Amino acid sequence: MSIVLDTLLLSFLIVCAVAVARTRDLLSAIIIYAAYSLIMAVIWLQLEAPDIAITEAAIGAGVTTLLLIATISKTRREE
């Protein structure tokens, strides 16, 4: 059961990483990157590292996304 869940989560990670690279719209790319960070937080829980899971959910998915969105609100949205 755990093997199935791990494989599924890891393949989601790769799909999200490729999708970030392929998306033309910067806002969509940032939202996909936030989803990537959330999947990463679940993987930290699978690896028995709850400290990093909390930190990643707060910093990776929250603060980094906010900073990126603040940047594209100051600049432009199209690539």
Next chain:
Amino acid sequence: MRLVIILFFLALIGFTLVATVAEMPLYGHPENPTNNEVPERFIEKGTEETGVMNIIGGILVDYRAFDTLGEATVLFVAIAAALSALKAHSH
């Protein structure tokens, strides 16, 4: 042309990394070389030496507190650099 060179070197790096993974010790095996006497000592003596239950907090703030102080300095320098870049005059 530039793209071809980039892809070639990326493929080279990727092949090297994947070949390294094939030679790595097994994932999650208790006899791995990383699980030596260092983490054992932290887990056995951590509670009595620092008084914490969460060993990670104990290592972060007690055993390696100097490391954390340096890391706080990195945050300080980062915010100073970002502010000086954003508030600089345009000319």
Next chain:
Amino acid sequence: MIEVALRLFENKYFLVAMILFIIGFHTLLTHSNLIKKVIGMNIMDTAIFLFFVSIGYVDGAVAPIIEPGVEQAYINPLPTVLILTGIVVAVSVTAFALSLIVKLYESYGTLDAEEIMRIRSNEP
């Protein structure tokens, strides 16, 4: 060949970390958009974090939060501590890069790295 494939599947966390590193590196090198470059750098960061933490994992062990009177195996706490500081350093580097991007956009009016290079080469 099958042995190698089985070994790779057994070490799937390491393999995925390497693949993510390559994807991030590719994004960083081939995209000329600066924000895409920053996201690629972040993906490379998380790939290295994943590699480090999965080295410290032990089968059947739990997170190192001591319960008195319970005998059980704990995972290796050292990689977790190193990565915890690494995440915060990564976000500060990202913030600095983004502030530089905002200033670059103010003075050149574009986010494209190659276009900025062209404008700079035309300047006296």
Next chain:
Amino acid sequence: MEDLIVRTISRTLVPFIQVYGLYIILHGHLTPGGSFSGGAVLGSSMILFALSFNLERGAKKLSHDASTVLECGGILIFAMLGFYGILAGTNFLTNLKAGFYPGVPGEFFSAGFIIFITVALAFKVASTVITLFYNLIETEGEAHD
């Protein structure tokens, strides 16, 4: 953004998020969490407050001067607690041997200076997050020219 739904919901939620962030910080020596994650949660709650009202209201709540004080004070408390170790005759940043109150392991007030350092560092991280966000999103043309 002046929306009634978002504003009311965030008015209800912000105190709970702050209590949760302080729980993560103060239980850093007992349960998962600690200074970095708790500080990020606290900073995010202030960002939510500023986004759902407006930026001026958030800046009035936690002014730039106050966040500068938090920023420098956090790292200063950290270093001062380290120098107390030298004063007590041991090394820099020594915990229990320097005479901090050890307590009973597993209780709330225990583990010497860990709880003080965690609180100081968490407020530093929170103010870092808030300051970075404000300076990236602030409107142009008021700071210079």
Next chain:
Amino acid sequence: MNGGHFKTYIGSTLALFVFWLLITWTFHYQSVIGGLVVCILVVAFCRDIMIFGEERPRVTLLNFFRLIKYIASLIISMIEANIDVAKIVLSPKMPISPTFIEFKTNLKYDLTKVVFANSITLTPGTLTVELEDDVYLVHGLTRKHAEGVIDWHMALKLMEMEEG
């Protein structure tokens, strides 16, 4: 700082303290003291954004039971709407007719207005797009869904709670 606001501060501190007890899950005296200090500090910091008496119904025991009844009937109507929407989505013709509708309610307080808007969003098929003063702008998956919102019986329950 008048008497009504003081009651709000006490009530908010109690609610936050119950939340603290739920997440720490211990009654050790040190933890309880620390929790009280934390809750008082947070209420002192957020004192100007609390939901005061003029924006919400009065907190009484009767209203508490009415709230439980409201949540129960909300869950029942959510299940009904789920089955309804699943039928629409799974049927091969997809008989949808997306509709925007505007209507007014007689709700007085801000908090009950927001609770009603969120109940509309939580039931599948309807979605509150905007809430401006008294006017709700609701998007429905079909025309029947959108028109069913106007005289929804949940608003009556909320008005009962407002009267105390």
